Amino acid sequence: MNQPIAHPNRSAGLVELRIPSKAEWVAVARLAVAAVANRLNFSIEDIEDVKLAVAEACTNCIQHAHGSDQIEITCETDSDALTIRVRDYGQGTRPEAIQSRRVDEPRVGGLGVFLIRSLMDAVEYDVHPERGTNLVMTKKVTA
Amino acid sequence: MNQPIAHPNRSAGLVELRIPSKAEWVAVARLAVAAVANRLNFSIEDIEDVKLAVAEACTNCIQHAHGSDQIEITCETDSDALTIRVRDYGQGTRPEAIQSRRVDEPRVGGLGVFLIRSLMDAVEYDVHPERGTNLVMTKKVTA
Amino acid sequence: MDIKVNVREAQGDTYVVDLNGEIDVYTSPKVKDAIGDLIDKGHYNLVINLEKVRYIDSTGLGVLIGGLKRVREHGGTVNLVCTNPQIKKIFDITGLVKIFGIYDDEDAAMKALV
């Protein structure tokens, strides 16, 4: 908690956001990232995909990363891709937990990671039971 | 530059944002802050006021704070007020420079600080020629 | 960034839930409560109108799935009205199109119910 945001590869197009790990602030992350995506040449549909992926990631931090009071979202923009990192400093999880499934019976839950993987072009989870979860996901601009 | 965001009074409702000090990212600050304001009971008009004040502050960082590559925006929310800090780490200015004027002849420029002071309920500039500029402004929720 | 929920009685013993806004982790409890109330009162045939929903996430989907599960236990069903292509896409990629009846207008959703 409360660590300064690390900047290994600070670039000109880096936007960093921190929100409290509470449901009411997810909309802020969603809209800020949509505004970032708007600066690239994304279609409206792609921007909606990115919004949803970020929201799912934040929702998971809030619901599963116990002990983390903040969520850190960084956006790195290129002319041809948007890379978004969502991380918490809470109680993490085991890699096996990060599974995604399609629905074939009405069961509540378990759709977040599936949606993230479906909507983004590259998704990498760095999970650790103690250190919290670090998700890096990329959406490519398709011209 | 590149200082970690300082958290003297971290509170539950604190949202922090960093954008590159470039014109194209001001819209991200504007929309993120609007999303934060939306979480309080602000009227649409008040949210527009807050958006414009933040944009004017960011525009000034971009146009006047030479040597600062980032702008830091923090929003602290209360049930009855939104306090926004906008700071840069660039070349600052002298207090006398922070003046506001009304227009009585068509002259370009010099409206930003005036608008900030007009639209927000409390505005405090901490200016320094070397350390950069720190603006703290508050908008009260009027029920 | 909020949700408006409106519940209307329709023909037969069916109820329509109109949703207007965004359904996410913050707003979905309100939707869940509205649907839960109806089910608690013994109404098991529902149309949920998503025409004015601009955004839904997995929490919102979870509320809809949860509602469907509960009414099915009583032989009821939940039909959805949805026209937004982005939201349709979400039902599509999650496979929920195969679980929910999804219709382009309320009339069709209603007819399929009774």
Place this chain on the structure above:
Amino acid sequence: MDIKVNVREAQGDTYVVDLNGEIDVYTSPKVKDAIGDLIDKGHYNLVINLEKVRYIDSTGLGVLIGGLKRVREHGGTVNLVCTNPQIKKIFDITGLVKIFGIYDDEDAAMKALV
């Protein structure tokens, strides 16, 4: 978060500049260029239609003021069409209402020009 600029020739030697979107530090250079082009070509009586502008900041105001200054040197003028209450308020508190002719529709802005 972008601006669309459209220039139309109107009656007499007047031109209308239609703006659609948000005018801020990022988008205002595009507006400045469009107005500057017209003035460079000797058109000094302009109507700038802000009806579809959702947002303007001091950079945008500066572009309008700069245009007005330039056309006035040639005996011309700039009239604005503006209906958005928030934008009207900005012209009001900055005192720009006293410098620009601001009208509720293009017809009125046009008539006041010629």
